[in-house]
Amino acid sequence: RFTGDDSSVFWALKDIDFEVEVGQVLGIIGHNGAGKSTLLKILSRITEPTLGEVRLKGRVSSLLEVGTGFHPDLTGRENVFMNGTILGMTKQEIDRKFDEIVAFSGVEQYIDTPVKFYSSGMKVRLGFAVAAHLEPEILIVDEVLSVGDIGFQRKCIGKMNEVAGSGRTVLFVSHNMAAVENLCTSALLLDHGKTFYLGSVHETVQKYISLFRPQTQDGFLGDGVERVGNGNVTIKEFWLEDNTNVKVDMVKSGEAVYLNFGIQSEIDSQEVDLGFSIHREEDDQMLFILYSSYTGKTFQLAKGTSTVKCKINSLPLPEGRFLVKAQAMSQGQILDFPKAGVGFMDVVEGDFYSTGQKSNKLTRDQPLFLVNGNWM
Structure with missing residues (x-):
């Protein structure tokens, strides 16, 4: 028999109280x-x-x-x-x-x-x-x-x-x-x-x-992070490096950047497919996604800690702050997905079009991402 204080009862809504006026x-x-x-x-x-x-x-x-x-x-x-x-x-x-x-x-x-x-x-x-x-x-x-x-x-x-x-x-x-x-x-x-x-x-x-901000401290994902996956592999750390492999807090539009993921594997893991996606901070809209399998590559991870990195040769993002999410998969099974993301990417204006001018000086609009091409 249902009782309001039954701990097994799931409340889809509880203690909701608000008013909406005419014309609101x-x-x-x-x-x-x-x-x-x-x-x-x-x-x-x-x-x-x-x-x-x-x-x-x-x-x-x-x-x-x-x-x-x-x-x-x-x-x-x-x-x-x-x-x-x-x-x-x-x-x-x-x-x-x-x-x-x-x-x-x-x-x-x-x-x-x-x-x-x-x-x-x-x-x-x-x-x-x-x-x-x-x-x-x-x-x-x-x-x-x-x-x-x-x-x-x-x-x-x-x-x-x-x-x-x-x-x-x-x-x-x-x-x-x-x-x-x-x-x-x-x-x-x-x-x-x-x-x-x-x-x-x-x-x-x-x-x-x-x-939805990632619960990170100095790039490390804490124990309170809400995750989906079987736990055999977990993404423990995220950081950015520039083209000289120096750890950075900010990156420039149009320049090379390395996304680094610190991985903890509880067992020897085969064919691990690691992917990340970039989202606008303000509304979580996904701008692009890249899995290692898209480029024909998966990883063999030995038990313990390891680092997996991905290089973006020319960062196609305008100035702003972007949320980075990441997921580890294996043969269609989710190994780890930190739901709130793994960190942020702070992008500053750069010479994306290689014209000697910063990209935000050239674009009249506010694009979601930047694309370069050869005009003929």
């Missing part, structure tokens, strides 16, 4: 499994809370998962009318909005085709169009926008701004911190089902980033 756009952020989607399901009345209550004033429209609320055997047209009816709209109201919904979704050619034949992107486009255009007082949107292409994502952001600008309320879950900062007026950070921080968007995003 609240971003809800957190790591995978933090409770974001569960919270939205409770707010959308899909899931009942075990304890506590939710008070909503106004009509709620939500888009939580691909195809949520759609009947697969009904056409897109029929699903639009069905969703509108569920929201309490009259047929006349839906008729008035129908052409606008279909035009926004971009599925005009298939509006009379059963939804079960739609791609995931088509379902998202139509689902968002229905949710946003049927004039809800509260619009709830989960991270399903990641399915759409860039053009449609921009349309969605614009529509959510329009909804908020008309005095209605938006709750927006996303892992895209740039979208959260551009769209939201405040943010809620969840961590393991609890409120970690609630406040301004910028401060909340910074708190989110701090949760």
Whole structure:
């Protein structure tokens, strides 16, 4: 029998308490499994809370998962009318909005085709169009926008701004911190089902980033690092070296850099495939990834400690701070993956294009990474 203090009970959410005012756009952020989607399901009345209550004033429209609320055997047209009816709209109201919904979704050619034949992107486009255009007082949107292409994502952001600008309320879950900062007026950070921080968007995003900082001291990964893997091999240390094999704290765009990984192996390990990825610090967006197996190389690691290094001949990153993540694999099995990363790479401006000028003086925009080429 369930009791609230049973230690075997997993609380997806606990002690959540917040208010959202009319016209406010609240971003809800957190790591995978933090409770974001569960919270939205409770707010959308899909899931009942075990304890506590939710008070909503106004009509709620939500888009939580691909195809949520759609009947697969009904056409897109029929699903639009069905969703509108569920929201309490009259047929006349839906008729008035129908052409606008279909035009926004971009599925005009298939509006009379059963939804079960739609791609995931088509379902998202139509689902968002229905949710946003049927004039809800509260619009709830989960991270399903990641399915759409860039053009449609921009349309969605614009529509959510329009909804908020008309005095209605938006709750927006996303892992895209740039979208959260551009769209939201405040943010809620969840961590393991609890409120970690609630406040301004910028401060909340910074708190989110701090949760994922590698737990390192002088390049060594401490015992408190959260890891995935069988433990036969662990990544214990990370540091950078310049082209003369001197340990450095910062590297320059366009120059050679060595990424060094200190490895502890509990057994003699065969065919170890070590990889790393580079991420933007502010939103964890991955810029590139490189495994040793991509270049046809794996490592035979004897029991004990060893060092594996990778040379990047010309660092293609602009000025900034970047997060480095690393993973050791063997025959498809994860040996070690420190979830928060292994360290940072601080990049300063350099002569990437070999013109005698620093790269940030030449680029008019702020690129994610730099590419050189021969123009003819």
